[in-house]
Amino acid sequence: MGTYQIEWEPSALREFKRLDRKIIPRILVTVESLSSNPFPQGVKKLHGGESTYRIRIGDYRVIYEVLSNRLVIEIVRVRHRKDVYRT
DSSP states (O other): OOOOEEEEOHHHHHHHHTSOTTTHHHHHHHHHHTTTOSSOTTOEEOTTOSSEEEEEETTEEEEEEEETTTTEEEEEEEEETTTTTOO
C-alpha cells in the first residue's frame, strides 16, 4: 500500500476553518495520519457510499472518501457530531 495524498473539498476546508481553535491541531494530525493508513482503528464505513468512511475525533467527525485507484483521500466534511450527518 502506497502513501495517499490528502485533498480537501472547498466546503470541508471552510468547515474546518470555523472550528474551535483547540480542536484544529488534533483534527489536522488525525487527517494527516490517514495518508499512511486510510483505515485506522475506529474508522467506520458509512452506508450509501462505496468508499465513504467516518473517523471520530472527540465530539467531531471527519467524513472522507478513499479513492484507491488514484491513492487519494478526499475530505468531505468536518463538523461536530450533532451536525455532520445533516444536509
